[in-house]
Amino acid sequence: MKKLMVVQSIGAIMLFIIMGFFAACEGPAGAPGADGKDGKDGTNGTNGTNGTNGTNASESCRQCHNATSILVAKSLQLNHSLHVKGEAWLEGTRNSCAPCHSSQGFLDVIKTSAPKNKYLASASTLTDPTPLGCRACHKIHTAFDSTDFNLTTVAAVDMMIDTTKALVLDLGGSSNLCLKCHQPRIIKQMDFVNAPTTAYTAITSYRWGTHYGTQGAMVGGKGAFEFAGTETYSNSIHKTGASCVKCHSGPASGISGGHTFSVVNEETGALNTLGCTVSGCHSSSATVNTMVTTVRTDIDALIIALGDKLATYLEKTDGKYTGYVDIYDASANPDAAYRNPNNGNVSFPAVNNKTAAAIANFQLVVRDKSRGVHNYPYIKALLTNTIAALP
Numbered sequence: 001m002k003k004l005m006v007v008q009s010i011g012a013i014m015l016f017i018i019m020g021f022f023a024a025c026e027g028p029a030g031a032p033g034a035d036g037k038d039g040k041d042g043t044n045g046t047n048g049t050n051g052t053n054g055t056n057a058s059e060s061c062r063q064c065h066n067a068t069s070i071l072v073a074k075s076l077q078l079n080h081s082l083h084v085k086g087e088a089w090l091e092g093t094r095n096s097c098a099p100c101h102s103s104q105g106f107l108d109v110i111k112t113s114a115p116k117n118k119y120l121a122s123a124s125t126l127t128d129p130t131p132l133g134c135r136a137c138h139k140i141h142t143a144f145d146s147t148d149f150n151l152t153t154v155a156a157v158d159m160m161i162d163t164t165k166a167l168v169l170d171l172g173g174s175s176n177l178c179l180k181c182h183q184p185r186i187i188k189q190m191d192f193v194n195a196p197t198t199a200y201t202a203i204t205s206y207r208w209g210t211h212y213g214t215q216g217a218m219v220g221g222k223g224a225f226e227f228a229g230t231e232t233y234s235n236s237i238h239k240t241g242a243s244c245v246k247c248h249s250g251p252a253s254g255i256s257g258g259h260t261f262s263v264v265n266e267e268t269g270a271l272n273t274l275g276c277t278v279s280g281c282h283s284s285s286a287t288v289n290t291m292v293t294t295v296r297t298d299i300d301a302l303i304i305a306l307g308d309k310l311a312t313y314l315e316k317t318d319g320k321y322t323g324y325v326d327i328y329d330a331s332a333n334p335d336a337a338y339r340n341p342n343n344g345n346v347s348f349p350a351v352n353n354k355t356a357a358a359i360a361n362f363q364l365v366v367r368d369k370s371r372g373v374h375n376y377p378y379i380k381a382l383l384t385n386t387i388a389a390l391p
Ligand code: HEC
Pocket: 055, 057, 060, 061, 062, 063, 064, 065, 071, 075, 133, 134, 140, 141, 144, 145, 146, 147, 148, 149
């Protein structure tokens, strides 16, 4: 009995111990552990670009495409201008011609600010050239509002004729637009002042010289080869008081003025003097016509006199010096006196710096085509002093 009780007691103690053991292990839940470290941030995705605002057709396009006749009028006038009716824009496939002959080439050199000695259009602008329409001169379809009539450039022009020095001409505003194209092209320079008798050997083709469209240089009195002489070089009031468009785009009358850019009526040949009188510069059409006649009598005589002094070198057609040099070209100058295989292949006479400069001056004036009107005192001085400098 006693033994059984002992066994039972031992069992009870063991049970107690075991239960106590379990009771000790199973305490209340501990406080939560500290948070784990944050993981690395993920990288943000890039923002999407905003779409451009849609234009409101009734507000934007109608600023120009509307019931007025302004676009129609300008287009019809421009159709009579050589800018679109001429054929020289077809030269727009060549990088040295496109800058002045195609709309795309011109806009390209404005964009790339081509310096004077690199007046070359980018290759991408040489396919499908277009003539000099609205887009060449106005920022058409860029902002799609009336500011698109702003001009594509009005910056002062780095002239091309002399690539050896900075020759910047600023005729102001819209005249700089015209000047960017209506300027003489590169000529290999000659030191006619310090080395007048040194040989000048660059004349190898009938086309040597200034190219056409020398007007900007003559209006501005810059870029010519100014021989010293009895006449001093000064500029007409036209340089600052007028502008290319004041004279060439005066009120339209017949086929002249406005966006024909012509001062001469295509049908009658009469001068459109509305631009000369409308701004109060000249009192009447009659006084302008008298002044033009006087100026032209003087300048035409001087042009012939200089041509005669250079007769040995210059080409003459129908009794008039054309401005070309008399060197053979199979298609353009087949009857030339020099280098003509059909005429004894006579070599072109030696030319010195002084003579070359004089030929260039002759071209500058002839290819200006205004016969003195653009800048009478300057053109008169240039011709008079050049003539006097020649033997
Ligand atoms: C600053 C004035 C102006 C605004 C604003 C304007 N246009 Fe023009 N648009 C022109 C001129 C200038 C032409 C060319 C006319 C010419 O070559 O004879 C033209 C030509 C066009 C042409 C003919 C094809 C072409 O490109 O030459 C279409 C189509 C045209 N515009 C649509 C529009 C639409 C659509 C809007 C508005 C979203 C608009 N235009 C806003 C001036 C404008």
